[in-house]
Structures are given as structure tokens and as C-alpha cells.
Amino acid sequence: QVQLVQSGSELKKPGASVKVSCKASGYTFTSYAMNWVRQAPGQGLEWMGWINTNTGNPTYAQGFTGRFVFSLDTSVSTAYLQISSLKAEDTAVYYCARDNNTMVRGVIITLFDYWGQGTLVTVSS
Amino acid sequence: EIVLTQSPGTLSLSPGERATLSCRASQSVSSSYLAWYQQKPGQAPRLLIYGASSRATGIPDRFSGSGSGTDFTLTISRLEPEDFAVYYCHHPWTFGQGTKVEIK
Numbered sequence: 001q002v003q004l005v006q007s008g009s010e011l012k013k014p015g016a017s018v019k020v021s022c023k024a025s026g027y028t029f030t031s032y033a034m035n036w037v038r039q040a041p042g043q044g045l046e047w048m049g050w051i052n053t054n055t056g057n058p059t060y061a062q063g064f065t066g067r068f069v070f071s072l073d074t075s076v077s078t079a080y081l082q083i084s085s086l087k088a089e090d091t092a093v094y095y096c097a098r099d100n101n102t103m104v105r106g107v108i109i110t111l112f113d114y115w116g117q118g119t120l121v122t123v124s125s
Numbered sequence: 126e127i128v129l130t131q132s133p134g135t136l137s138l139s140p141g142e143r144a145t146l147s148c149r150a151s152q153s154v155s156s157s158y159l160a161w162y163q164q165k166p167g168q169a170p171r172l173l174i175y176g177a178s179s180r181a182t183g184i185p186d187r188f189s190g191s192g193s194g195t196d197f198t199l200t201i202s203r204l205e206p207e208d209f210a211v212y213y214c215h216h217p218w219t220f221g222q223g224t225k226v227e228i229k
Contacts, residue, residue: 037170045162045170045213045220061218095169104176107157110217113181115169 002026004096004116011122017084020119022096029077030054033099035112036070036081040092050099051079086123093118127151129214129221137229144201146224148214153194158216161190161199164223165210173212174199201226 007021022034036048049060051070058070069082079096097112128151138144148159156177162170172181174190177197187202201208209228214221 044223045164045215047218047220097170102175104157104179107155109158109160109176111160111172111175111181112162112170112215113172115171118169 002098002114004098004114006094006096006116006119009120009122011124012086013125014086014088014123016086016123017082018086018121020081020083020094020096020121022079022081022116024077024079024098027098030074033101034070034072034079035097035099037095037097037112037115038092039095039118040089043092048081048094053079083121086121088123090121091123093120095119127154127216127219129216129219131212131214131221131224133224134222135225135227137227138204139229140204140206142204144199144204144208144226146199146201146212146226148192148197148199148221150195150197150216154216156193156197159190159192159197160215162213162215162220163208163210164213165207170213 003025005023010018012018030053033050035050038046048064051058067084071080095118096116098114100111100113101108130149132147159177161174163173164170173184178190189200191198211223211225213223
């Protein structure tokens with residue numbers, strides 16, 4: 001069965017970096033893109049961007065350029081999110097979500113059909 | 126940039142009641158792209174509806190979606206205890222702010 005398993009919670013000081021992993025199993029990793037979604041405490045979902053697991057090409061949403069980097073290690077079916085120069089406002093749960101492109105009424109759409117369990121990143125001095 | 130506005134913010138209902146959640150887009154969108162997700166406390170979101178009206182695999186038929194243009198609706202015909210959660214509509218690449226369905 002499809003599973004996305006993320007790395008555990010992190011506590012970091014402002015200015016540090018963090019790398020969150022998302023290990024996929026149960027499907028061919030390079031056949032589906034991977035998205036990242038942020039959820040600040042008590043807030044809604046915010047799409048951060050996605051990475052093409054075939055080419056490694058990332059696309060970042062507005063507000064997630066510069067300090068945020070998506071990467072892959074296809075040999076271990078794992079996607080990574082690295083955040084540098086951490087700020088208190090980066091405190092959030094970060095989710096990876098598989099992108100299942102599906103044809104609906106002649107249009108290819110994006111579905112986030114499987115999600116990781118989330119990784120809490122806390123930034124505090 | 127498309128903005129999705131969900132209403133109401135909170136819906137207080139009893140088990141067995143019908144829930145109607147609204148999602149309004151800031152401009153007309155293709156219904157093919159509109160999806161709904163459910164999120165329970167401490168859990169990752171789960172895909173419920175895609176293409177505005179198609180249920181995802183394993184989703185009970187008490188969940189239904191409808192709408193077109195700028196107005197979309199998620200309906201839960203009879204609330205079960207496990208349905209009390211937050212619901213988000215989604216259109217690439219944005220989410221609505223969510224509607225919390227709570228027990229009255």
C-alpha cells in the first residue's frame with residue numbers, strides 16, 4: 001500500500017536550518033510528483049510548491065522562494081524539504097503529499113491523494 | 126491569483142443532521158480542478174472530492190460535491206460522529222481557509 005513516512009519533530013533555534021524527509025513506498029516514486037504543504041499552528045493549509053520526481057525540477061509558490069529547497073534521493077524514494085535561516089514564523093507542521101494527476105472531463109488535474117503524517121518544526125530560542 | 130473563500134467558518138450541528146459547506150472562488154474556475162479535503166485534529170488532510178463532484182476512493186456516499194463557476198458546495202447528508210472535522214476546498218494552487226464542522 002502507498003505510504004509517505006516523514007521524519008520526526010524538530011526543535012531549532014532561529015537562524016538554523018532543518019531538513020525534513022518524506023520516504024515513499026508502495027508505488028514507483030518517480031511516477032508521481034511530490035508537493036509540500038505548510039500548516040501553521042491553528043491555521044489552514046498553505047501550498048508551498050512541488051518537485052518533479054523525474055527531473056528533480058522544483059517549483060516554489062510565492063512566499064517560499066529563497067530559504068526553501070525541495071530535493072530528492074530517488075535511490076531511496078525520498079523527497080526532502082530544507083529550510084534555512086529559520087524564523088519563528090516558520091513554526092508549523094509540514095506535510096508532503098503525492099500528486100496524482102488524473103483526467104477529469106478531458107482535463108488533467110492535480111489530486112493530493114496520499115499525505116505524509118506531517119513533521120512539526122518548532123523554531124524557538 | 127484565485128482566492129477561495131469558505132463559509133461558514135464554523136458549523137455547529139448534531140449527528141444525523143445535514144451539513145452544507147460553501148466555497149466561493151474569486152473568479153470563475155473549471156469545476157474539474159475543484160477538490161475538497163477533510164482534516165481531523167492531529168491528522169493529515171484526506172482527499173474527499175475531486176472534479177467538484179467525484180468521490181475519492183473509499184469515501185462514503187453521504188459526502189457529495191456540486192457547483193460550477195465560482196460557487197461550490199460540499200454536502201454531508203447525515204453527519205456521523207467521525208465527520209466532525211475541518212474541511213478545505215482546493216483549486217490549484219490554493220486552499221480555502223477551512224470550515225470547521227463541530228458537534229452542537
